[in-house]
Amino acid sequence: MLRRLLIAAACLLLSVQLGAAQNTVKGKISIWLGYPETLEAFKLGQVEFRKKYPNVEVEILTFELREFEAKLAVSVPAGSGPDILALHDFIFPRYYEGGNLAEMPADLAKDVNDPKIIDPVFRDVLTRDGKPWGMPWWSGRNGLFYNIDHLKAAGLDGPPKTYAEVWQYAEKLTQKNEKGELTRAGISLRLTGPSGGTQKFGYFYYQLAGEQMFEPGKKPGTVRVTIAQHIDAAARVLLDHVEHLHGPKKSDDWALKHDAQGFASGAAAMFMRESWVIPFVKKNGPDIKFGVVPVPHDKAWGAFNNLEILSVNKDSKLQAAAWDFIRILQDQAIVNNVLEGSGWVPIRHDRDYGAVLAKEPRFAEMTTPPAGLTLYIEAPNVAYEEMTTRVGEVIQNAFRDASLVGNLDGAKKVMMKAHETAVKILKDNGNYSE
Amino acid sequence: MIPKSGNRFSDKIMRKENSDEAPPRGALAARYVDFRDSIKRDHLLWVVLALGPIFALFCIIRVYPILETIRLSFYRYHPTQRNRPFVGLDNYWRLLEDDSFRTALTNTLQFCVMAVIITLTLAFLVAVLLRSIEKAAPVYELLLYIPVVTPWVPASVIWKWIFDPIHGILNYGLSFLGIPKLAWLQDEHVIIYAIVLVSVWKMLGYFVVVYGVGLRNIPDELLEAAELDGATAWQRLIYIVIPMMKPIILFTVIIATIIFFNVFAPVYVLTASAQGAPAYDFKVVIGEIYQNAFVFYRMGYAGAQSVALLIFVLMLVMIQFALFRDRRGRADV
Secondary structure, X not given: OHHHHHHHHHHHHHHHHHXXXXXXXXXXXXXXXXXXHHHHHHHHHHHHHHHHOOOEEEXXXXXXXXXXXXXXHHHOOOOOOOXXXXXXXXXXXXXXXXXXXXXXXXXXXXXXXXXXXXXXXXXXXXXXXXXXXXXXXXXXXXXXXXXXXXXHHOOOOOOOOEXXXXXXXXXXXXXXXXXXXXXXXXXXXXXXXXXXXXXXXXXXXXXXXXXXXXXXXXXXXXXEEOOOOOHHHHHHHHHHHHHOOOOOOOOOOOXXXXXXXXXXXXXXXXXXXXXXXXXXXXXXXXXXXXXXXXXXXXXXXXXXXXXXXXXXXXXXXXXXXXXXXXXXXXXHHHHHHHHHHHOOEEOOOOOOOHHHHHHOHHHHHHHOOOOOOEEEEOOOOOOHHHHHHHHHHHHHHHHOOHHHOOOHHHHHHXXXXXXXXXXXXXXXXXXXXX | OOOOOOOHHHHHHHHHHHHHHOOOXXXXXXXXXXXHHHHHHOHHHXXXXXXXXXXXXXXXXXXXXXXXXXXXXXXXXXXXXXXXXXXXXXXXXXXXXXXXXXXXXXXXXXXXXXXXXXXXXXXXXXXXXXXXXXXXXXXXXXXXXXXXXXXXXXXXXXXXXXXXXXXXXXXXXXXXXXXXXXXXXOOXXXXXXXXXXXXXXXHHHHHHHHXXXXXXXXXXXXXXXXXXXXXXXXXXXXXHHHHHOHHHHHHHHHHHHHHHHOOOHHHHHHHOOOOOOOOOOOOOHHHHHHHHHHOOOOHHHHHHHHHHHXXXXXXXXXXXXXXXXXXXXXXXX
């Protein structure tokens, strides 16, 4: 009994000591965000953090995504970046390879390495030399969004389930005026913005090829290009795009409003995007009745994921406090706020999102992937932006080429050019993998 | 005794000059004389002191970045990578086989030629017309000048709405003329005209004012004499006005070429936000430099592109100087 009392007293003393130590920490933690929609969650974290660290000021700045990336690229290597690095998966390698990331505390690393908490697909992206270098926080998982009224009016019972059905449904859902001009896209395709375009083209490619166009290579940070290996699938996807942009099957047009804006305004009956679209459409198209389902499959069934990673700057003077802030961001109330407020999907399996799902059941498609759906993530590498931009330019230029309709050989040539473009850039950057 | 000329202004000057010779009185005046004498004695020192800070600032914000850009162009420089090797002329060789840069250069050249010719021709015609309504001209010049002081970004955003293929006012207006809807920013063949239109609208007022100043400096006597000799308005324009305006025209051609060759903001804004309102990815040279430097972080390669742009624009300016040289073989400025 006495022994237990002594242990309890020692624990109490230790916790008081620790609390006192946190109280004595002084300084400022700075956080920069490229996704301002998660600001509210960080502010919630800030309130909790100040309770633990009353003498540490927290500065949270938000920027436009590209501006954020540029500021990080210039400031972090110079030792003047923020303390907490909220890194997207494709910019993560820059800072790992630049030696800018602080070592992760053991308890957080243990969470990352626990497959019951974090899906290994996310762990692998940020693990180097057997150690994780950040806490994966949320992901953008794609799905097919469909307008319930448009489908009903076209006599369709439910959303398409297969790759082939997507195109058939698109043709049925397309609306034209008396002049033959499209007034509504059956499916809003990603026709511009080459880097994002490559990603969205990949949504289709994965289902036919069974893997991504750019898979992780043998060594971390390297990339294997798969287009030549799956040239038939690649050409099929390109042809399906071209044939639904020109000619009798035309289901989309450059002149229409696109993407989430197009969908929220009723200018598109279907499109594929990530979960942030749910709050976006609720806000910007309150009259639109919509549903969301996992992406339709073909021989494979995979959902694209992008990932937000929380790391600490190696040059931070308050590394322990910064990691504590990251611990706080794992709280139930905060991850709920991320899901509900921004639509990005928190990825911890050991949290209960029931409260948010009760309010918005459509998030369930994203938080609870159905059995058989593979989650995949792009191969992070330092040449990501350049490679996806240049490949996207090749593909999106081909979308405009009506002579490719029914021209399988022509489509194969285009996709081989895309393959070679990617290989050349990767080789030039030294991260090409056979 | 200062002789009076009868002209109050020249008398004042003469009094001032005369007062310079007379010894000023008092301590303050003595200091002033010392100061004046020191300026005369150490003229060079004073020039250096006066211009030194400006020159230093110019070196820091202009010369140093240019030299640093040239230096970077010989390196493979990624800001987040520790290895930044010297690559010699590799970045320049890469330019030769870069399809995107070639497309951007061709697009920029086409845009620049169209924008310079249309802007300057229109500006000249408007300036000539305004000269015939001398009293009302300042009002029109002011109206035309408003777009010049409007920043590029908001101006381009407004034009983006105007160009909207479905809801835009431009297509709506053209529909009354029976012209079918045009995808101004989405059609790869039309977008260049949309960007030219915005650029001409934006810069026209500036060149109207410049030409207006030039036209006002042509002596009326010359034009009246020609009219008395029976010269028609067209002949007066061709044989008197344009030759007299040659230095101004050379100035405007060079300035317009530099402005339009550096086009970026309108292209960036008109084609940005591609997700909701897609636009054709119209490549221009500055856009390529921006993308390589701040999206791909290929600073060295972007440096090489910048140097290539500098050389190209310099060559264009030199060609323009050569074309506008007068018969005596000197630049007519």
